[in-house]
Amino acid sequence: MGKSVLLIIGGGISAYKCLELIRQFSARGIKTRCIMTKAAEQFVTQLSVAALSGEKVFSDLFSLTDETEMGHIELSRSTDLVVVAPATADLMAKMAHGLANDLASTALLATDKPVLAAPAMNVRMWHHAATQRNVAQLKADGIHFVGPNDGDMACGEFGLGRMAEPAEIVAAVEAMLSPQSKPLAGKKIFITAGPTQEAIDPVRYISNHSSGKQGFALAEAAAQMGASVTLISGPVSLPTPFGVTRIDVVTADQMFEVCEKVKAVDLAIFCAAVADWKVANAVKQKLKKNDKTDAPDLKFKPNPDILKTIAGAKEGRPKLVVGFAAETENVIENAKAKLKSKGCDLIIANDVSQGVFGTDKNTVHLVSAHGVETWPQLSKAEVARRILEACAKLLK
Numbered sequence: 001m002g003k004s005v006l007l008i009i010g011g012g013i014s015a016y017k018c019l020e021l022i023r024q025f026s027a028r029g030i031k032t033r034c035i036m037t038k039a040a041e042q043f044v045t046q047l048s049v050a051a052l053s054g055e056k057v058f059s060d061l062f063s064l065t066d067e068t069e070m071g072h073i074e075l076s077r078s079t080d081l082v083v084v085a086p087a088t089a090d091l092m093a094k095m096a097h098g099l100a101n102d103l104a105s106t107a108l109l110a111t112d113k114p115v116l117a118a119p120a121m122n123v124r125m126w127h128h129a130a131t132q133r134n135v136a137q138l139k140a141d142g143i144h145f146v147g148p149n150d151g152d153m154a155c156g157e158f159g160l161g162r163m164a165e166p167a168e169i170v171a172a173v174e175a176m177l178s179p180q181s182k183p184l185a186g187k188k189i190f191i192t193a194g195p196t197q198e199a200i201d202p203v204r205y206i207s208n209h210s211s212g213k214q215g216f217a218l219a220e221a222a223a224q225m226g227a228s229v230t231l232i233s234g235p236v237s238l239p240t241p242f243g244v245t246r247i248d249v250v251t252a253d254q255m256f257e258v259c260e261k262v263k264a265v266d267l268a269i270f271c272a273a274v275a276d277w278k279v280a281n282a283v284k285q286k287l288k289k290n291d292k293t294d295a296p297d298l299k300f301k302p303n304p305d306i307l308k309t310i311a312g313a314k315e316g317r318p319k320l321v322v323g324f325a326a327e328t329e330n331v332i333e334n335a336k337a338k339l340k341s342k343g344c345d346l347i348i349a350n351d352v353s354q355g356v357f358g359t360d361k362n363t364v365h366l367v368s369a370h371g372v373e374t375w376p377q378l379s380k381a382e383v384a385r386r387i388l389e390a391c392a393k394l395l396k
Contacts, residue, residue, distance in 0.1 A: 003177045004031040006079040006113075008104045009049070011039020012086040014120040014163035019044060021085060021166040022052040028170065030177070033075065035059065037091070037104045061103040076111035081176055084108070086120030086163045089131050095143070096134035114176055116144045118169050123159030146172040146242050165239065172242040175224050182226030183392035188265040189227045190318075191219050192272035192306070194234035196252045199282045200298065209357035210273035212236035214324075217384040218269055219244045225388055227267075232258050234272055252278065252303035263310050267391055268318035270307045270344075273326060278303050311343040320394055322387070325349040325367075335367040345394070348387060366390060 009018050025032045032053045046057040100106040125131060147164030193215020197205040212233060219231040220241035229244045232255055240246040249255045252274045277300040287296050311321040321344040325335040335349035347367040362383045366373040
């Protein structure tokens, strides 16, 4: 890639992830120079950081050798991008208020390069009003963010505050270092992804095998193409793509309610595998099994047809509506019938009997009123890119 990054490592337990982050930068040809705060040295050593980066590690604002040529200025400007990971609450507070009492904060104040922050802290620290004020100020100042993520923490709590994984940070860095053409710049898009879950009782539900990977790939690609993206996701274990607003839902009714609220967009892509039916006689207490009890007699009723309702809306219909057809037989014929019955503009059809769920590959057919375009097996990321390029042309 021939690009360079200044990595500022803050003092948090997730500082250990920076070793893998540096390795991934190197694998992509991104040169990495590092500044470590004094607190960061409690978690990783300068020796390990230097060994992986192949560069000297900087930490002292008052170094007689480094500062003879204003090292903090040189470090902050002889790079393509500054990455702060982990961006602790303390370090973000310094950034927000323009403090400069160590090498890291001084370099951040002196830089004229884009800055990407990957926050990491305790969930209560993240939600504290002071931290949220600082985040809002940093965003207003043009600082980019990746994460934080939900999850278990070293302190034993659970929630928002985990630093984004190295692969997520690398993806965000690559998007900032190598901006793609922006055929969807200025466009508003919402994308549904993943399965829905319909309760039988408080501990059981009916669902399907959708992993959400294709929908998330679409959201990531759309953001990279310049769109303002809202991702409406059923229950999946996937990180939120960089630059995407995510709304989590569980049931088809919840997904329908959100889609109705955000439907006035340029492009709507219905990639989610929404359950066709829900349990009409779901109960509020766990169904108990014993030797004298037969299997419960479940009764079903249809879920709202989200695609058909949004595509047929008389007011606030998206300018372009794209549906997905997951089929196991007669793929093209069924997709053509769905295109007509749902009233959408495009259908992306695939044969899910071929082991598509949960994998990173897909083979799809783009079905429209003008015909069928079949693509070879591709990565889901490439499928997403091609779908969005086709949509961008139609929106013109």
